[in-house]
Amino acid sequence: MVIPLERSLIALLVCFVLLTGVSAFTVATPLFGLSTVLGVSVLGSSVLGSSVLGSSVLGSSVMGSTIVEAYVNAVSTSQVCLSLVLIGLLIYSELTNPSYGKLRSVFLELRRSWMPVSVLLLVLFFIIVGIKVWGILA
């Protein structure tokens, strides 16, 4: 039996969402900390005491906390950039809508090429808005 790719991709997506839910209940005591910022990135390995070539390096330095501060600022500012880029892409999608009339093919190609990016940024934008609203209500 051959399952169409679209169906398997949607099944994969649903599986990931379910696993995220399962993972949220995996550990009873939530661990909040620096490692939650970048996950597998620098803080997870360094601030919590990883070692490089046998010697603990960043964990005991001030560099870790400086990066945390920079990262906190970076996230909030990048949300504005993300939103602005999304607005730009949505305006472009609207302006290059073929129903408005004939356009050069390169503009239509760009529209097609940017479509998945626009949808992804839209999803991220709604998450940003959701988190802000949740922050206000909570």
Next chain:
Amino acid sequence: MNFLLKKIVYSTLIVILVSIVAYFVLLSFFGYSYMLHVTWTVVFALFSVLISLGLFGRGCEGFENLGMIKVLFGVVVGVISVEELLLNSVFAFYGLVLSIVGLVLMPGLAVVFGGNDRWLRIALEGVALVFATRVVLSPFPLGILNLQTFLPTIYTLIIVALVLYLMYRRIPGRDLRLSAGNCSKTVQFAVGLSVGFIVGFVEYFVLKPSPILVGASFLQALAYAAIVMCVMVGISEELLFRGLMQSSLERLMPRWEAVGLASIMFGLMHIGWMNPLEVLLAYAAGVAFGYLAISTESLIAPIVAHGFGNFVLYLIVFIS
């Protein structure tokens, strides 16, 4: 040893040797500092691209615009290096902005440079998805997610991006090696588990990471490692790097170069560990996963190897 394997092994060994020598030379100059990471990453990115894409001339016949494509992806590797270095520094904002720019710019470049070459377009749009793996960090301020939900949420968003793209472009699954492969699944699982065990074991001694779930019981840690590190990370990263990137690059350049290039990008995405040996290990593991994908014509073995490698790593951490 066959021709493809010989080229892959030689180029990988040269990259690793040169990078290790460079690391110790730079370490003697800078000591352990951020400058060391910056200079080493530049050296690694340059040498690995030059060696992977330029060392072997024979076998490159029959590929159109190969020079232009190599330069283009050489620049892409440079941009990824800069973005990762910035993201893991006090200039994290510029790293995130560069990711957003890359995410938008790559599909544009795909239109400009891709022309009628479908696979060049897909490869460049694949690079956009590599940047997307960093852009998805943007919505989550510090402390919003705890450890159980952070990685699953990030990897779910990465899968959202991949699924959106694959469904939109309607790329046949067989072209991305989403198939049963040319040998039995049992063999693919066995090979994947063996390679994964070696990678996970070596990675433990390279990273010696702290336990990710402090205070968790053995079963809880096991479940987390199995669900997140094994299934979610394994599937999403292999689908992106071996499925989309490597498969599309193989249509544009010789196979060993495609394996090398996809692995360099994969290695560079591990800069955040601030451990050059981890970048090298990820690069070497990427080459091994890439070769598994080619030899079995399926992503089963690479996914199993990647997922089991992560699982073994965190299992050893928890046990030890």
